[in-house]
Amino acid sequence: MTAPETESAAAPPAAPPRPVRSQLPVLAAVALGGGTGAAARYAATLGWPAGTGGFPWTVFWVNVAGCAVIGVFMTVTDVWPVHRLLRPFFGTGVLGGFTTFSTFTVDFRQLAGTGHLPVALAYLAATPLAALTAVWLAASATRRVLTVTGGRSS
Template identity: 70%
Template sequence: MTAPEGAAVHPAARRRFTWRAEAPVVAAVALGGGAGAAARYAASLWWPAQSGGFPWTIFWVNVAGCAVMGAFTVLATQVWPGRRLLRPFFGTGVLGGFTTFSTYAVDIERLVTTGHTGTGLAVLAATPLAALGAVWLAASVTRRALKARHSS
């Protein structure tokens, strides 16, 4: 039951309602984030970075995550628009936990402070360019594939 329009609602009742409405979203983000972070951690164990070298694992994790986000965003808005928890779980959670621009920043700082300034600057420039390019390319390819699928 809701209060009549314009009627005052007790703040505690408003908080309860908001929490009940948002709890599934928070849980979806948390579960997805845990899965994405575990996948990134596994990638860093399988392909550890060389000290002073280009951090290829984190570079490719970020580029791959951004590519998947580009395709996923198109699919989530055009194919699965009514799925309330899909974007929080997969987009914010899984892909947000998988990609890591904080580690990207730490890698640059470590490279620069240990005398590998050129490599640090290469990471600084290459990662956002490749990540943005991956989002754009994946979204474009996905849009074209959907258009071709609908026109045939």
């Protein structure tokens, strides 16, 4: 039997966690942004309610549009310096509250459970495909624009 390894061979201790107080501005930014984004999404569903058994177009387009804006926003903030709370507020908060993949899954389950399986399967395939395509196209187009303009704002 061999002796256990000594303490010197162990991994270095992990860095201590940041104090909660220092994260309060970030938490507040995410919460404020999340409420704003969720309210905007709710307003969209009130303006364009989905019919029973039909394709949930409002949630579909909210997710696609939100992902496109995420593609633009993250690309721009990689190039230009921004306030440290902008990404938590707008990226995580507003856009995270606006897009709604939890409602997407509820919509799918309701459609499938009420006998609208073809619509449910179309929605299941189309939503992530369109959302991923939107973020990729938006980020790619933004990179091209920033390359042409040299990353300068007009």
